[in-house]
Structure formats: structure tokens, C-alpha cells
Amino acid sequence: xxxxxxxxxxxxxxxxLAALSVVVLGTPGLNLGIDFTSGSTITYQxxxxxxxxxxxxxxxxxxxxxxxxxxxxxxxxxxxxTDDLGVSGLDDISPEIQKLDPDARVLDTSTxxxxxxxxxxxxxxxxxxxxxxxxxxYIMYAFRSVxxxxxxxxxxxxxxxHDVMIVLGVFAVLGxxxxxxxxxxxxxxxxxxxGYSVNDTIVIFDRIRENVTLAPGREFxxxxxxxxxxxxxxxxxxxxxxxxxxxxxxxxxxxxxxDFLIVLLLGVLVGTYSSIFxxxxxxxxxxxxxxxxxxxxxxxxx
Amino acid sequence: MxxxxxxxxGLTRGGDSPLGLTFxxxxxxxxxxxxxxxxxxxxxxxxxxxxGVRNIIDKRVNEFGVSEASVQLLGGGVDSxxxxxxxxxxxxxxxxxxxxxxxxxxxxxxLEAFFQNELGRPDATVKENENGSLTVHLEKIQAEVRDVxxxxxxxxxxxxxxAMIIAQYPVALQVGFILPQVSTPVIGDxxxxxxxxxxxxxxxxxxxxxxxxFASIGRDDADIEAINGAEGLFSILMYxxxxxxxxxxxxxxxxxxxxxxxxxxxxxxxxxxxxxxxxTQWIVGGGVQEAKNVIGKTAKLEFRYRECGDLLxxxxxxxxxxxxxxxxxxxxxxxxxxxxxxESATEIDAADLEDAFPSVSQGAIPRPIVSLVFNEKGADxxxxxxxxxxxxxxxxxxxxxxxxxxxxxVSDGGISxxxxxxxxxxxxxxxxxxxxxxxxxxxxPVELELIQERNVDAVLGKDSLQKSLxxxxxxxxxxxxxxxxxxxxxxxxxxxxxxxxxxxxxxIFKMIPxxxxxxxxxxxxxxxxxxxxxxxLIAERTKEELRSGRSLFxxxxxxxxxxWPSIRDGxxxxxxxxxxxxxFGDRFSTSVMQGFALTLAIxxxxxxxxxxxxxxxxxxxxxxxxxxxxxxxxxxxRDQSGSEPRGNS
Numbered sequence: 001x002x003x004x005x006x007x008x009x010x011x012x013x014x015x016x017l018a019a020l021s022v023v024v025l026g027t028p029g030l031n032l033g034i035d036f037t038s039g040s041t042i043t044y045q046x047x048x049x050x051x052x053x054x055x056x057x058x059x060x061x062x063x064x065x066x067x068x069x070x071x072x073x074x075x076x077x078x079x080x081x082t083d084d085l086g087v088s089g090l091d092d093i094s095p096e097i098q099k100l101d102p103d104a105r106v107l108d109t110s111t112x113x114x115x116x117x118x119x120x121x122x123x124x125x126x127x128x129x130x131x132x133x134x135x136x137x138y139i140m141y142a143f144r145s146v147x148x149x150x151x152x153x154x155x156x157x158x159x160x161x162h163d164v165m166i167v168l169g170v171f172a173v174l175g176x177x178x179x180x181x182x183x184x185x186x187x188x189x190x191x192x193x194x195g196y197s198v199n200d201t202i203v204i205f206d207r208i209r210e211n212v213t214l215a216p217g218r219e220f221x222x223x224x225x226x227x228x229x230x231x232x233x234x235x236x237x238x239x240x241x242x243x244x245x246x247x248x249x250x251x252x253x254x255x256x257x258x259d260f261l262i263v264l265l266l267g268v269l270v271g272t273y274s275s276i277f278x279x280x281x282x283x284x285x286x287x288x289x290x291x292x293x294x295x296x297x298x299x300x301x302x
Numbered sequence: 303m304x305x306x307x308x309x310x311x312g313l314t315r316g317g318d319s320p321l322g323l324t325f326x327x328x329x330x331x332x333x334x335x336x337x338x339x340x341x342x343x344x345x346x347x348x349x350x351x352x353x354g355v356r357n358i359i360d361k362r363v364n365e366f367g368v369s370e371a372s373v374q375l376l377g378g379g380v381d382s383x384x385x386x387x388x389x390x391x392x393x394x395x396x397x398x399x400x401x402x403x404x405x406x407x408x409x410x411x412x413l414e415a416f417f418q419n420e421l422g423r424p425d426a427t428v429k430e431n432e433n434g435s436l437t438v439h440l441e442k443i444q445a446e447v448r449d450v451x452x453x454x455x456x457x458x459x460x461x462x463x464x465a466m467i468i469a470q471y472p473v474a475l476q477v478g479f480i481l482p483q484v485s486t487p488v489i490g491d492x493x494x495x496x497x498x499x500x501x502x503x504x505x506x507x508x509x510x511x512x513x514x515x516f517a518s519i520g521r522d523d524a525d526i527e528a529i530n531g532a533e534g535l536f537s538i539l540m541y542x543x544x545x546x547x548x549x550x551x552x553x554x555x556x557x558x559x560x561x562x563x564x565x566x567x568x569x570x571x572x573x574x575x576x577x578x579x580x581x582t583q584w585i586v587g588g589g590v591q592e593a594k595n596v597i598g599k600t601a602k603l604e605f606r607y608r609e610c611g612d613l614l615x616x617x618x619x620x621x622x623x624x625x626x627x628x629x630x631x632x633x634x635x636x637x638x639x640x641x642x643x644x645e646s647a648t649e650i651d652a653a654d655l656e657d658a659f660p661s662v663s664q665g666a667i668p669r670p671i672v673s674l675v676f677n678e679k680g681a682d683x684x685x686x687x688x689x690x691x692x693x694x695x696x697x698x699x700x701x702x703x704x705x706x707x708x709x710x711x712v713s714d715g716g717i718s719x720x721x722x723x724x725x726x727x728x729x730x731x732x733x734x735x736x737x738x739x740x741x742x743x744x745x746x747p748v749e750l751e752l753i754q755e756r757n758v759d760a761v762l763g764k765d766s767l768q769k770s771l772x773x774x775x776x777x778x779x780x781x782x783x784x785x786x787x788x789x790x791x792x793x794x795x796x797x798x799x800x801x802x803x804x805x806x807x808x809x810i811f812k813m814i815p816x817x818x819x820x821x822x823x824x825x826x827x828x829x830x831x832x833x834x835x836x837x838x839l840i841a842e843r844t845k846e847e848l849r850s851g852r853s854l855f856x857x858x859x860x861x862x863x864x865x866w867p868s869i870r871d872g873x874x875x876x877x878x879x880x881x882x883x884x885x886f887g888d889r890f891s892t893s894v895m896q897g898f899a900l901t902l903a904i905x906x907x908x909x910x911x912x913x914x915x916x917x918x919x920x921x922x923x924x925x926x927x928x929x930x931x932x933x934x935x936x937x938x939x940r941d942q943s944g945s946e947p948r949g950n951s
Contacts, residue, residue: 040755043762086752107762113753115338123886131882135875142871185821188883188898192828195879199832199872203839206868230846233938237788237838241781242831248777249827254766256328257824264828 001232003277004225004284010277018162021169030168031175033183034110036124038117040085041110042093046076047103053078055100063096071179073255077107085111108256124187128164131191132157135198142202146209151286156201159279163197163270164190170266180259189260193267200238200275204231208280220287224280232276239272323811326819326897329767331760332392335597336376337750339385349383351748358742359387359597386753389597399460399584401467402435407579408471410436416470421463464584465542473543473579475562479506479534479570506534507570515565519558534570545580545730557730582731597750603652603741606645607687608697608709611636637697637709645699648687654680656720658741660734663725670734672708672724674741681720689716702740770823777827778804781834789841791924791935796837799916803833807908811901822901829905832876836913839865840921845937854925854933862918869913873906880906 034041044056053070056078060068068082085093090106097104112120136153143149167190174180207227215223246268250261327334339347339355347355352375360373371391375384410428413436417426425441507515509528516524516538524540545557559580566572613636615622623632624642636642657675662668676684691698692712699709710724724737781800785793807826811818818826844861852860880903887895929935 045759105759106757107759109755109757111752111755113338113751116336116753127882127886130886131879134878134882138871138874138878142874184895185898188821188895191879191883192902195876198875198879199835202872202875203868206871210864210867234839234842237842238831238835241784241834241838242828244780244784245777245827245831248780249770249773249824252769252773252776253824254769254820256766256820260821260824 001229002225003228004221004281007277007281007284011281014162014166014274014278017169018165021165021172024169024172025165028172028176030172030182031180033181033186034081034112034117035120035184036117036182038084038112038114040082040112041108042080042082042090042106043073043108044078044080044097045105045107046078046101049101051076051078051100056080056097059096059100060093063092065093084113086113120184120187124190127187128190128194131194132160135160135194139198139202139205143205143209146212151283152205152209155279155282155286156198156205158282159201159274160194160197162278163193163267163274166270167193167263167266171263174262180262183259185257185260186263189263189267192264193271196242196264196267197271197274200235200271201279203234204228204275204280207231208283221284224284228276228280235272235276239268242268323808324815324817325763325767326817326822327390327392327756327763328758328820329763329770329818329823330392331758331763332390333758334754334756335389335391335752336754337387337389337597338753339387340749340751342749347383347385347748352384352387355387355748355750359389387750397440399438399440399463400431400435401438401584402582403471403579408436413438413467416467417463420470421466464581465544468544468581469542471579471581472539472541473577475538475540475577476529477512477536477538477566477572478532479572481506481571509536511569512536512538512566515569516562519561519565521558521562543580545582584732603655604701605648605650605652605687606699606701607648607691608637608699609644609646609694610696611642613695637711643697648698649683650676650680650687651683654683655741656680658738660731660738661723663723669725670729670731671726672729672734672737672741674722674724676720676722678720681718684720684722685716685718688712688722692716700741707737707740766820767823770820770827774823774827774830778830781830785834785837789838789938791929792837792841792844792921792938795917795920795924796834796841798920799837799912800830800833802916803909803912804830806912807905810904810908814904816900816904817897818901819897821895822897825898825901826905829902829909832873832906833909833912835872836865836869836909837917839869840913840917841936841938844921848933848937854930854936855922857933858918858921858925858936862921866914869910873910876906877903 053072056070057068060066060070060080060082065082068080071079071081073079080093082093090109094106136157139153139156140149143152146152171180171182171186175182204227207230208224211218211223211227211230212220243265246261246265249257250265253261337359339352341347341351356373356375371389374388374390376386376388410430414426414428417423417428417438417440423440427439429437429439431437509526512526513522516522516526521540524538526536526538529535529537543558545559559577563572611624611632623629623636627635654677655674656677657673659673661671661673663671687698690696692715695711697709697711700707708724708726710726726733778800782797785796785800787793789796807829810816816822840862842861843865844857847857847860847864848854880899884896884899884903887899924930925936
């Protein structure tokens, strides 16, 4: 299978996807949860009888929270998001909700103050950057036996950024489509995507490293193509097993981790794709110093 | 899931929770509070400040009756000072009552059955605390509801229960009378003229006397028996003994135990020898909101000098005491009625109060007292003030947030050394405890600002735990099926090492112990995927080695050696991510990330371990059996035909 030969198709797809992600991340952007914006969330479990979102919104307005956003999450459960309730907590809201349904019970509340939210944004970005730098340094160290090991590190990082960008982009779309929220655990998800993406990339690079050493005289392009072919069943095998457990969690686990699991699911899919079709291709492109694969296409078209 | 505890070599297995693991609040239910610590003068908090805050919050939380709460300092970074406090209170979403009958009198099981059967609260669970007190956890307690005029519409549920509990569990008293000490005439003293010995006049009270005494205070229901062979010793069993010192509105009243004491004193020289089963503690906690009030309270403690009204008339022509008061009344009013006294600030700084704690006085009948400890600077100021208070028969008034806590007088001159006790006629075990807490909270030099809060209902937590367990089991089984069906023998080996991996992982979690949160559970399940990865790599490499014509045994060895560098390097990058996550985790004011990072790192390291030892050895072992005659069983399904191009190496 000549994967290297198909690089134009895949690089184009990736560049388009990444560009689209950048666009949707600009507007509308991610649907940020209270961990990033500060505020409070409450999940109520109502008893028998259906109380529509409108009734609940009414009760919240009566309790002095016109800013509240009410969202039905099934099983007669409602997810409410308000401004920071602070120390008074549910003191204002509970009586109004009790009027509506005396059996209503609070399943989960969460409050994040503004100072925490600001720190979270800054720390999230720093954590992703720091993780990337350390991973890059490690790859340079691990691949020190092959010529210009920094190329491997940079190629892995480009694949990683590609993965993170696309996952973020898809999530921004999901934010509109299914109100998927970005919260603190989302950062964990993104870091996991980084871990997975790099892990997958390294396995292929490891094959390249091995094949370069075994047959130093062979054309680099063939070595890379061979290495990808040799690792592709492993890559798919591992993806399938990981996707199996993630799907099991999505289907049988609780709703609280849904968004986190979607991040992982996307991450594994994109990570596997990029390690096969992107990361190694960058090495070849670098080797041939032809970073603009479409230039040739444009030339033949004209 | 109930698993009985088994001990071996000092290690204990089993416990109440599933598999005996420790679960985080999102799986168990509970409260998670993060406070930002801001010193009052605006500087950054020092390490000492933070330790002080941690100690104080620890105490407050424990006093609230929450024994398993954890208090952790957060933030800062590698070498800076933390500036946040994280408090995690498990399973505290409902309400609780903390009560004490005295150790060993009423068991947790008995009381739980009483709540569930007699009081109709199936949601009640009762736990015994280390100090012998009991804590009842309930989903909800109906508090007293009053209308605007202050009339009670719905009475407090807890008050009704208290009365029923008091009526349910008997109090056993043992009362002993002794003869008054009489001076016996000295031998040879010829002034002694009374021929009748004193003993003949003074007798010990009889059973009838004691019964009459109890009847006089309306307690003819008390079951009184004379103890055989010990004159003047009685055992009394009674129900419904209420030792409250205040009525519902907080007005001081005479507790029933005090009434009994007075009645018994009137018939003889009484000495209580013991009482068992008295409800000495009753604290109703309203759940999270209440906990927040207790924890986040920053109070201003003030020591003020109270100059009481003059004992002697200022001049001879004024009628004294004033306002037609009797001399006895004046003795009290001059120091308690604000019209007669004036107050001024003192040099005693609340920050110099190092500790305040409840204790009991020494002596025949121990009485509850509050002990104070000042630091050196505070001790000097305290001496000067108490010296003046003592000389002028004034008072030292202690205020918390403008409310008077206590205003004791000082009897024997200035108190030096910085250690003092406060006694009070109406002090009870509960009241001295409260006063001590309030005194201590006043010496906290910082403000606590609640910046993050999370409460998870215990039912929701259980549900999440249940679902995670199911998801984990389903995921594991699906993985095993896939591995065996596709990779055959290596898949079977992978399955065995995957099970070994799971068991060891849970064992490590228990030993460290790792608190398993929902995201941690996700990390565990996810790590199953990673753990399989190593096996997949080995199986694929072995396949290639077989194709290149090696013997099965050699192929397995070579396959493993070839796979190892990528297993190592790939997992190393995951560990780097876990380390970064752990490092940054505590800046996010949540323990979720660090828990996840730790879980992940342990999982990855362990998966490398099982791949290296379990998988490799098992594969070689199986290859050396008769199965080794069928190399096809060691090759994945799809590749059996060997049709896939090997490449041109």
C-alpha cells in the first residue's frame, strides 16, 4: 500500500479540517462551562409529573435569577446554570423550586468563583504547552540515534497540534448541536488526546527508526512507507481496543462523563488517523524539502 | 456489597465499600469546598498562616460531626506558598445529628433501628465516632418554620425526635448519701457534755425519703431501688431525663438533673456517684449550608473591660442600690444590665489567643469549663486586665462579632502565665464547647472566601459508581472477546495478563490508597485500552518474526524484544503527560485532575510491568507446550493466509 503516494489527499483533508476548526473556534467558539466562566450549576431531580423548562425558568426568575439557563437532561432531571451563587448557595432558589414540586431534590451543585475561572483558562493553556514541550524533548532524546532527531519531535508535535485543533473544532460544533460543555475535565481529555496521539505516532516512528538502522541505504520515502505498512495493523488494533472501552463507557457509564468521553473518542480517531497519514508524511516532506504538495498539482492543472 | 474484613500480616482486606476501595465525592456523594485565604492586611498568606487555617478548619469540621472530612492546602506551585484550602466532606449532602449518650450505652445499630422503625425514617444511618458519640445521617430534617409573627407553624422535627429519644432510652443513676462529717470529741476533753452520739441524730435517707424527693419534682415515675448491703446507696432508673439548660427560645432554665440534685440535697448529704445514658450532646447539622457557615465564618473577637456599677453609693445622700433594687439584685444587675455598666477596649488582642478548648474542672463534681491559652504578649495584657478586674470587682467581657459570649469576673487577682479557665454556673458540656469554638474562630487572622463548591447527592454518586462498574465490566469483557477471537493464543495471554493487571491495579489503589473518582474510574477503564496495546504490539511483532521463518519460540522472543522499545517510548510519553497533569492539577482547585493523573500513571507503569512479565512468560510457556506445534494459533486471524505484503526488506 503506497500511503506516501496518497499524501496530497490526506494533507489537504487535514489542512481543510484544521482550518475549519480554527474558524469555528473563532466564532462561535467553545461552549465554555462554569470552570472557565465562573457561575453555578444545579441539577434537580423532579418527582412525578412533568414540570416544563418554562415553569422552572419562572421559579428561577421569582427567586431573583433571571439569568438562569434551564436545560432538560432526561429522567425528569433539569440542569440549571446561573451566575455565581456564592455563599448563600441554594437559599434563594430552593424555596421557589419546592413550591413547584416539594419532592424536587438537588442531585449536584457546583460553584466556581471568578478568580478560579481566570486561573483555569491560563493554567489549561500552560499545561497543554508544557506537556507538548516535554513530549518533544523526550522524542528528541528517544530518537537521538537517528539523524536529525528534532525532525521527529517536530513532526510529532505538528500531528499533536493537528489532533488537538480538530478535536476542539468538533467540540465547538457539538457545543451548538448538543450543548456539549467545556469544563475542567475537558482539559484532562485534551491532555489524554496528546498522550494518545504521541504514543501512536511514536510507535510508527519507532518502526522508521528501526528500519533506517537496518537498511541505511534505502530511500527514506520507501522506509517510511514500509514502516507505516508494518505498523498499521497494530495502530488499528490498539485503536479498536481503546475505542471499545470508550464506547462501553459512553453506552453504560453515567451522563456526567459524556463530554469527556466524546473528547477521548474523537482524540483516538483523529490521533490514529494523524499518526498514519500525517506525522510520517511530514518527515518525508521535510526530507524532500517540498512542503507545498499542491504546488505541483496547481502547476499540472494550469 | 458487604465484604467482611479479613486481616493478614496487619493488612486488612474488605470493608464497607465495593472491593474496599476509597471513593471520591462524585462516586460517594459529598461536598467539595475551596476557600481562598486572604490575610486581613492584604499581604500574601505565609506558610504559618496556611497551617493555622488548616488546623482551625480541621477542628471546625470535626466539631461539626464530620469525621472523614479531608482538609488540604492547594495552589502555589513548586516553591511558593499555597493560598487555597480544599475541604472534602464525604456523603454530607443531607442533614446530620450528632449525639452522645456516653460510650457503650446505646449502640449505633439500636439507634439506627429506632430511627428507621419508630421514627419512620428509613433513610437514617447511624455511625459511631471515635469519641463514642453517634452521628445520624439523614437526607433531610424539617426545621422549625415560623410565620411572620413568630408563631411556630411546623415544629422542628429534630426537637420532637430528641424528646422521643430521651423517653426511649433510660438513664441509670447511682446516688450515694454520706453522713455529714462530725467532729468527734477529743479524748479527755471534759467540756464535752452531750451524751448522745451524733450518728443517732443524723441518719441516712431511706428509700421512702428518696422516692418522696423524686415525687416532689413530679418524677414519681422514677424506678428507685435501694442497693442491698450498702446503706444510703440507691440505683435509679428513669426515662426522659432532660438536662437542657435552656428552653426552646434560648431562655435559661433549670435542667432536670439540677432539679433532682436540689431535691436530693434537701434530704441528706448527697453525692452522685454515677450516671449512665444521659443524652449529653445533641447537635443538629443542616448539611452543606450549615457546614459552610461553620467553616467559612471569620469572626471578630474582642476583649472589653466592663466597668460595673459601683458597689458602694457614690455619695451618702443617694439611696443605694439605685432604682429600688435589693442588695442581692444589685450584685447581679450592676454587671449585667447595660444601663449600669460602661465598657472600654483593652490591650488584649484576639490574635494573641493561642487556643481555647472545653474541659472540666477538677474537684469532686467535675464541671464543664472553658480553658484559654494566650501567647506571651497576650499573657501580659491578660494579666493587667484581669488584675484590674479583680481589684475593682468588674468583668472581662468577651464579644464575638459584637455579641457577648461570656463576661466573667475574676476572683483571685490578676491571672499570669497566659492560662486561664472560665467557669459558669449555667455552663453545660455543649455550651462550653460552643464558646471554645467561637473563641478560637475569632483568633483566625485571615478571611476565607468561598471560591468553589461542588455538592453531589449520595444517590447520584452511587448511581455513577454502579454505572462505571458496569461500563468497566462490559468494556473488559468486550476487550477479552476481541483479543481472543482475533489474536487467538496471544490474545488469550493478553486476556490473562489484562485480568491480572486489573486485579493488581485495584490492589495498588487500595494500598496507596488512591481515592477513586469518576474521572479516575474513566482513567482505569481507559488504561485497559493502553494495557492491551503492549500485547497487541508483541503479538504483531511475533507474527512478523514467524513469517520471516523463525521457530515459534525464537519468534516470540524476538517479537518481544522488537516490540519493547516502542512500548517503552510510547508509554513514556503518556507518563510525561500524567506528570504534567499532576504538576498542574492542584492549580485547578480540584482534586479531580491529580487523581486522574495518578491513576493513569500507575495504570501505564503497571501495564508495562504485566506486559514484560506476565505476557512474555505466559507466551513462552504456552509455546513450549503442545500448542507450540500449531504456530497458526499464534498468528492473528486476518493474517493467517499470509497474503498481506511484507514489503521488500
